[in-house]
Amino acid sequence: MSQTARAPRSRRSTNRVTMDDVAARARVSASSVSLFLRNPEAVSPRIAPRIKQAIDVLGYVPNLLAGSLAAARTRAIGVVVPSLGNAFFAATVAAMQKEFDRHGYQLLLGATDYLPGREADIVRTFLSWSPTALVVTGCRHDDETRTLLRSARAPVAEMWDLGEQPFDLQVGFSHHAAGEAMARHMVEIGARHVAFIGARMDSDVRARQRCEGFSRTMLDAGIQVQVKDVAGDASPKAGSHALAEMLESTPEIDAIACSNDVIALGVLFEAQRRGMVVPHQLRVAGFGDLPFSEECVPPLTTIQPRATEIGLRIAQELIERAEQPAEEIAPRIVDVGFELVVRASTLAAPDQDVPV
Incomplete structure (x- = not known):
């Protein structure tokens, strides 16, 4: 052998x-x-x-751990997002990382996958590393997470949403207001049979807020909104199936607002398969102003949420807080606003006639 x-x-x-x-x-x-x-x-x-x-x-x-023993802090920033696959949060995290890199900080990144109990687990893990600061998404947290954040010996930033009582810092915008702005646009262009399509709005609080703002404003204008909350992640397939189901029960629908551009893209695909002309027979709008939104056919009306600015402002504010005594900096709310971007999916060109 x-x-x-x-x-x-x-x-x-x-x-x-x-x-x-x-x-x-x-x-x-x-x-x-x-x-x-x-x-x-x-x-x-x-x-x-x-x-x-x-x-x-x-x-x-x-040796960051050795440094933390001397300074009681690592040069790490814990960041909690709902999803690593969501382009909105990816842009915010990229902007944060670029600014933190310039000042010698590193990111610890965790995703909750929209599961409420996951946030507390991730925050607890990050706190065990004595981070310089924590960044969480949104202003609504369960009791366990709120207790952890209140007891954190580090600044806490909440992003992508605004509330009334920040732990230390909030940087974002009103999602209710974003929904209201889209509804006003739909009313102005003459929409009368309107729907809103979202995904997992039971756990995606910000999508639900946009839906609430949209529906309330439409109701004030005398228009009842048909709401469709699809199961699973936001995707073109979800948008396509949602439109198909809606047209079976409500064929007179003439306008649809979506909780994000990915769902809206699926609505456009399904409308084209059915020979529906957008925007003459169906107006379609999204949220996010993703890279494809300006190039799809027709270009998509959407809300631009200024994701990069959110990340940059958070990084700048947290770096400032890390370099000053905590008692010298008061809690702060930074509203970066948003922009309604009107394109051809809801507004035809002046010289474009309605097909007959």
């Missing part, structure tokens, strides 16, 4: 590269390396490249 020769195992060196090693290679003080890691822009342009090169050559990795 033959035996296969085995090469002797190599053992990794246990000698960890230290900040002093980086300082020696870059010919600077350890305090300069420490400053570079915290805030690269604060280091002289003459020596910053040397420190960066030394870090790269030596493969230096800062």
Whole structure:
């Protein structure tokens, strides 16, 4: 019976590269390396490249836990979002990360998948790392999460929504107002048989708020809204199936607002399959102003939620709070607003006649 020769195992060196090693290679003080890691822009342009090169050559990795033992804080920011696949939150997180990177902070990211109990679990895990700050989505939390956030020894930012009593910081806009703005537009263009399509509005609080604002404003104008809450995630398929079901029971529908652009895209697809001309026979609007919204046929009327601005403002505000005593900064609400973007899916061009 033959035996296969085995090469002797190599053992990794246990000698960890230290900040002093980086300082020696870059010919600077350890305090300069420490400053570079915290805030690269604060280091002289003459020596910053040397420190960066030394870090790269030596493969230096800062020991964040050791730093937290001295400062009782890691340079980590915990961020909780409902979904990692949602383009709205992806844009906000990307803007935050870019700004935090400039100041030497790292993101810890967790997704609840719209499950209420998940938020408390993620927040508890993040708090165990002694983060510099926490960012959560929305202003509505269960009792367990609220208790954790109130007891956090770090600033807490709530994003994408506005409430009355922020823990420390809220950056977002009114979703009720966004729904109201879309409803006023629909009334102005003559819509009379109106529907609203959303997905999982029992758990997606912000989509439900937009639906409530839309429906209330329509009712004030004497128009009853047919609401369709589809099961599962928002998708073109969900929008397509929702329109098909609605037309079976209410063929006179002449306008549909959707909780996001992805659902609205499915409504456009289904309308085209049925030979319905948008916007002459059916007006369609979404929410989010996603990259495809301006390029689909016809271009989609939507609400632009300023997702990037939300992320940037949160990062700037939290960095400021991290560098000042907590008692010197009062709770703050930042309303970034939104924009109603009217395109051809609800408003025909002046020279475009209604087909006969």
